[in-house]
Amino acid sequence: MNIDAALKEATSVDGAIGAALVDYESGMALGTVGGGTGLDLEVAAAGNTEVVRAKVRTLSMLGLDDTVEDILITLGTQYHLIRLLSGSNGSLFLYLALDRSRSNLALARHVLKRVEAELEV
Template sequence: MHIPFLQRLQGLAGPAVSKVMSSGSGPEKDAAERIIQQVLAGLPELLGAAVVQLASGQALAQYTSSREFHLSKVLGFNTEVVRQQQKALAALQLGPDEQLEEILITLHTQLHLLRLLPDGQRFLYVAVDCRDTNLGIAREVMRTCEQ
């Protein structure tokens, strides 16, 4: 049953849960949604995932499994983490073959991974619970999704 009032009421409660949300339009949005769907297929119990533009820190597509997990609050900070790490690596002058691929943030019960996509303009952010997913599986799923 389609009841517009209830849909608006649910929207006031916070971000959509267990649904891929996207912004923008065109092929970039479609590609971001496809990546999130692939991540979900490989990691169905993930806490959250997003494809983020590095220049703006805005999510092209995102998914969360819990209203308490606010991706919009952390994506800007994660974007800055990627930018600062790129600057640090540039200062080391390691050479053109050494490029940032992935950043891992380890918490007591969660793993947060940030993986640059091949175009270098976007990154994939995934948060998983350590009790549901191991690091190797999460990394492999992210690696296969970027292609």
């Protein structure tokens, strides 16, 4: 599945506001779907890059031999889900913003895991 198809699949979840595939080494979005006036996906990509870098750095400083699967940021009205990609896509993450009142967080995590498995960059 290519980037556009992957992001469309990610935003097929009820309550999806927008999604992005982001390179956390550069902070640049490789692709985006959705967003708009309430959510600037380019700004979100850059900001969440800092979140991912901090968590990866913290794991290293703690000496934990483990990897981050996903990061959940819970806002009053939204969920922001970050899924780090494994394997050859190791510096990439999927970002999905959801309307908290209309979404199913467990389903969203399941969909992002499936998208990760099928994504070809």
